[in-house]
Amino acid sequence: MTATLTLPTVESALRAEDAVLDVTVAAGDGFLGRVPAGGSFRIVDLHGNQAADTLFYDADDVTNRYSAMDTIREQRAAYLTAGSRLLSQDGDPLVTITADTCGRHDTLGGACAQESNVVRYGMHTRHQHACRETFLRYGAPAGIGARELGHNVNFFMNVPLTPDGGLSFADGLSAPGRYVEVRAERDVLVLISNCPQLNNPCNGWDPTPIRLLGWTA
């Protein structure tokens, strides 16, 4: 069914050879970085169908963090795509999606955790690696602890909603090389967990690396 979706895509004019940041995040690893106001930040799904669980923070106040609910309410739409302004819980724009060759991204599915894996899949998954572990490990140097973890973006993940109030995790809409790019509307911190989930299709059952590129204004 999802294969018939035609989603708008927007290419970026920025070139990889001009990037000031170019790193690859291994499967199941994480990233914390600062994007200055006006700078651009791209996440490339190198192998396709890899969920990049992402949180944004006002670099000067980690309490003023990305808010999924404020973002989707103000844009009156549940999915993120090019043009989406990602808002903080105080209603401040943190980043705007300026390019997107995937077409649609989830922000209602949350991140996996060892504890929620138990709920979803059973006690045998309690000690499997999970996004919340990565968020806490990489967030700590910036003062981001459990209280500062809000509800994240799942770039490249497909969580369709239905008019009767249903929600499910579906096969991804992404493919190798597709990317999403944001422009920082103020100095922001980007915290990423390259999702290690093995128990559902969000990573195509095989977590893979992502590439991160950054440009100054």
Place this chain on the structure above:
Amino acid sequence: MTALLEHDVPGGAHWSLLLRAGRVLRLTALDDGAVCSTLLFAAGDPVDRLNVPDTLKAQMSARIRPPMVLMSDRGAALASVTGSSLDWHDCLTGHSLDGHVAEFGPTSYGTDRNDWRRSARSGLLSELRKHGRGPADLHACVNFFAKVAIGADGDLAHVPDHARAGDWVSLRAEQDLLVVLSTAPHPMSTAWAPGAVRAEVEAGAPYGPDDPSVTFRPESARALANAQAVLA
């Protein structure tokens, strides 16, 4: 059942209570269009709180309805929705900020006394601070009595007056809870018409393996089991 506690929260106000495990909190809309933006915390844990995305994905739902289990960051049940006259309570669109309320014109205590218009954010933060908490403790709320319809393409549209006076929802506490709520209008509401909500706490009763929240889904049952194991 006789209520152990009964309290009417006026429209546009905020309130909190500590709810003992096993007890039932019944919320009733006293006016058409009432909304109750609600945050939930594990009272015995400094950081554990409601996680709406985890609650939704575990139960394959984009709305709150009986007999869903409201789950925490730690994968433990906080409360079970044991009943409701409505089959849809919004949990996708957050609560009102000062900017939403400003659209209805200037207001202050000085001019409007206790009818001044305050956002849900303002009220929720007031209650959180009374409990030694603050902005870092905010999380996606449940907007009991509100509905935001989901279109085929994921577009979101507020449904005014989803609740009528008399509509209700009951929540069974699955561990000791801090419940923080605001009765300010929904943030997508185009009018300032706050409705009052009655809160009643009832003694509740032990539940068994045939409880609707236990049998709803394996995920719901596991979250309830996790709540039983919070204090080993």
